[in-house]
Amino acid sequence: MPALVSKSLRDHRRSLIRWTIGIGAFFTLYLSFYPNISQNQELYGEAALKKFPGAMRDLMGGLEGFTTGVGYLHGVVYQLFGPMLFVVCAAVLGNQAIARPEESGTLELTVTLPIDRRRLVAERFAALALGLLGVAVATFLLAWGLSAAVGTGVAVDRILAAHTGVFLLGLFFGALSLAVGAAAGRRGPAMAVVGVVAVGGYIVETMGRNVDAVSWLRWVSPFHYYLDGRPLYQGFPVGDYVVLAGAAVVLLVVAILAFDRRDIGV
Amino acid sequence: MTAVVRTEGLTKFYGRRRGLEDLDLEIRPGEVFGYLGPNGAGKTTTIRLLLDVIRPTRGRMSVLGSDPRDPAVRGRIGYLPGELALEGREKAGEYLAFLAGVRGGVSRDRIAALAERLEADLSVPMGKLSKGNKQKVGLIQAFMHEPEFLILDEPTGGLDPLVQHEFLAMVREVRAAGRTVLMSSHVLAEVEDVADRVGIVRQGRLVAVEDVAALREKAVRRVEFHFDAPVPREEFEDLPGVRDLRVEGANLSCTIDGRPDALIKAAARFTVVHLVSAEPDLEEIFLTYYSEENEEEARHARAGVQEPA
Ligand SMILES: Nc1ncnc2c1ncn2[C@@H]1O[C@H](COP(=O)(O)OP(=O)(O)OP(=O)(O)O)[C@@H](O)[C@H]1O
Ligand SMILES: [Mg+2]
Numbered sequence: 001m002p003a004l005v006s007k008s009l010r011d012h013r014r015s016l017i018r019w020t021i022g023i024g025a026f027f028t029l030y031l032s033f034y035p036n037i038s039q040n041q042e043l044y045g046e047a048a049l050k051k052f053p054g055a056m057r058d059l060m061g062g063l064e065g066f067t068t069g070v071g072y073l074h075g076v077v078y079q080l081f082g083p084m085l086f087v088v089c090a091a092v093l094g095n096q097a098i099a100r101p102e103e104s105g106t107l108e109l110t111v112t113l114p115i116d117r118r119r120l121v122a123e124r125f126a127a128l129a130l131g132l133l134g135v136a137v138a139t140f141l142l143a144w145g146l147s148a149a150v151g152t153g154v155a156v157d158r159i160l161a162a163h164t165g166v167f168l169l170g171l172f173f174g175a176l177s178l179a180v181g182a183a184a185g186r187r188g189p190a191m192a193v194v195g196v197v198a199v200g201g202y203i204v205e206t207m208g209r210n211v212d213a214v215s216w217l218r219w220v221s222p223f224h225y226y227l228d229g230r231p232l233y234q235g236f237p238v239g240d241y242v243v244l245a246g247a248a249v250v251l252l253v254v255a256i257l258a259f260d261r262r263d264i265g266v
Numbered sequence: 267m268t269a270v271v272r273t274e275g276l277t278k279f280y281g282r283r284r285g286l287e288d289l290d291l292e293i294r295p296g297e298v299f300g301y302l303g304p305n306g307a308g309k310t311t312t313i314r315l316l317l318d319v320i321r322p323t324r325g326r327m328s329v330l331g332s333d334p335r336d337p338a339v340r341g342r343i344g345y346l347p348g349e350l351a352l353e354g355r356e357k358a359g360e361y362l363a364f365l366a367g368v369r370g371g372v373s374r375d376r377i378a379a380l381a382e383r384l385e386a387d388l389s390v391p392m393g394k395l396s397k398g399n400k401q402k403v404g405l406i407q408a409f410m411h412e413p414e415f416l417i418l419d420e421p422t423g424g425l426d427p428l429v430q431h432e433f434l435a436m437v438r439e440v441r442a443a444g445r446t447v448l449m450s451s452h453v454l455a456e457v458e459d460v461a462d463r464v465g466i467v468r469q470g471r472l473v474a475v476e477d478v479a480a481l482r483e484k485a486v487r488r489v490e491f492h493f494d495a496p497v498p499r500e501e502f503e504d505l506p507g508v509r510d511l512r513v514e515g516a517n518l519s520c521t522i523d524g525r526p527d528a529l530i531k532a533a534a535r536f537t538v539v540h541l542v543s544a545e546p547d548l549e550e551i552f553l554t555y556y557s558e559e560n561e562e563e564a565r566h567a568r569a570g571v572q573e574p575a
Contacts, residue, residue, distance in 0.1 A: 112340055
């Protein structure tokens with residue numbers, strides 16, 4: 001493994017473990033509610049959820065079939081909170097690649113090593129992708145186990161499809177924070193951009209579905225390429241996932257080009 | 267032999283702020299070059315340019331015969347940053363092993379030997395190291411791979427006198443091995459014992475480059491002679507290099523500028539009981555450059571007014 005990749009992974013080991021535990025705890029907590037909800041149809045059924053305002057239901061991804069296994073898993077875990085946890089985790093990792101070490105001053109010695117600047121960014125991105133993959137694999141295994149344990153009845157390949165989407169979404173936002181950090185050298189702008197794109201993208205994709213004026217914007221929302229294919233119901237939306245992965249690669253190229261032409265630590 | 271560093275018109279502006287302007291500098295193989303100047307003079311700016319941390323606004327440079335953008339060249343350099351940042355739970359030893367690996371490998375024994383020499387504890391998490399102990403780790407990483415060219419930005423900052431002494435010994439060994447050193451400092455005293463030449467930079471401009479030996483020769487030194495009987499003043503007047511002459515009975519004091527030869531020969535005609543010669547004060551010369559530069563600055567400013575905008 002290239003030196004910078006293994007070094008970054010070693011440096012972020014603790015933070016990766018913490019994220020895995022945090023996301024795992026979220027999955028455990030929410031999936032443990034499922035038996036209770038599936039047994040109380042009258043409380044959580046379609047009719048009950050109809051009481052929520054339409055816009056709010058849109059924002060929660062529709063909340064259809066909430067008492068079924070797949071509906072619950074989709075609505076509670078894979079619609080909003082699961083992806084958002086991955087997005088934040090990835091954005092933090094993305095900042096640790098360039099912006100944070102630049103702010104703290106440790107990047108100065110790193111760029112004077114006999115490593116090409118472009119390779120430096122690429123290797124830090126590889127570490128980000130591997131770290132995020134580690135969190136995704138661990139939490140997938142947990143989600144699969146829990147889903148079977150509480151009897152959601154969702155097939156494992158569908159969970160894998162949804163989890164892959166969450167991973168790719170995270171990878172996209174990680175690359176976004178890496179790119180902004182590589183261009184600006186500071187964490188603030190990277191977090192701001194990630195925040196705006198994530199929140200804006202999510203709102204556009206969910207509420208925009210029923211608002212003609214903004215529905216065209218859904219095409220630029222990263223969430224569109226995860227949510228629109230409904231992976232828990234329909235399996236891998238391959239084309240959409242390729243778009244997400246491709247966008248992450250484009251952002252990596254942007255990061256490399258921006259970092260390669262810049263003064264460090266000024 | 268080709269120069270280790272050669273810059274032509276090297277200039278760096280941070281936005282509109284001047285960091286360095288029109289630097290023409292040559293550092294020769296095997297020499298220790300002291301790079302001196304007050305705060306904000308442009309020392310760190312120069313060094314960061316040489317390592318491709320920042321990019322020049324204009325001008326040209328070559329380091330070890332190539333462009334410092336070439337990663338391979340950077341592998342032949344040892345660099346101690348002026349503001350060394352070491353942090354986190356990582357142990358200094360692990361970090362050094364990582365740096366060594368990237369630079370093509372350094373034996374554990376070599377790192378251990380350097381650590382022992384500088385009395386650095388490599389088992390402490392870096393975030394918990396004191397300033398001086400961080401500096402030691404910085405020195406170890408700069409020296410450990412025996413680079414052809416060492417660039418040290420204020421290397422003695424935070425070091426206690428014993429460690430400073432050891433560090434200077436390390437620099438001398440590097441020079442004895444025919445390798446090259448560029449080290450920056452605020453004061454001449456810190457580098458004069460090891461440097462072959464010094465460059466003095468001020469307000470972004472190189473004001474002077476001097477041979478330390480020549481500087482020493484030029485240096486003003488105070489000399490006092492005590493004779494066994496009063497001496498005639500005329501015998502010592504108008505000797506080359508002798509200034510501020512004072513003769514009071516059997517005591518003579520003066521300052522000499524350059525070689526003391528003529529004075530010694532004149533004094534030898536009488537019986538010398540006691541001789542006092544103070545170390546040449548290079549610092550004084552150094553400060554002269556600073557004040558001379560003030561005048562030059564004023565001249566630049568006047569020239570600037572005449573130029574059409
Ligand atoms: N990142 C920066 N942004 C703007 N101006 C800068 C920056 N870095 C340095 N400068 C300016 O460039 C000039 C030279 O700074 P430099 O750090 O090279 O000085 P120095 O000789 O290393 O000083 P010191 O002895 O204090 O370390 C100063 O006027 C400084 O204010
Ligand atoms: Mg400095």
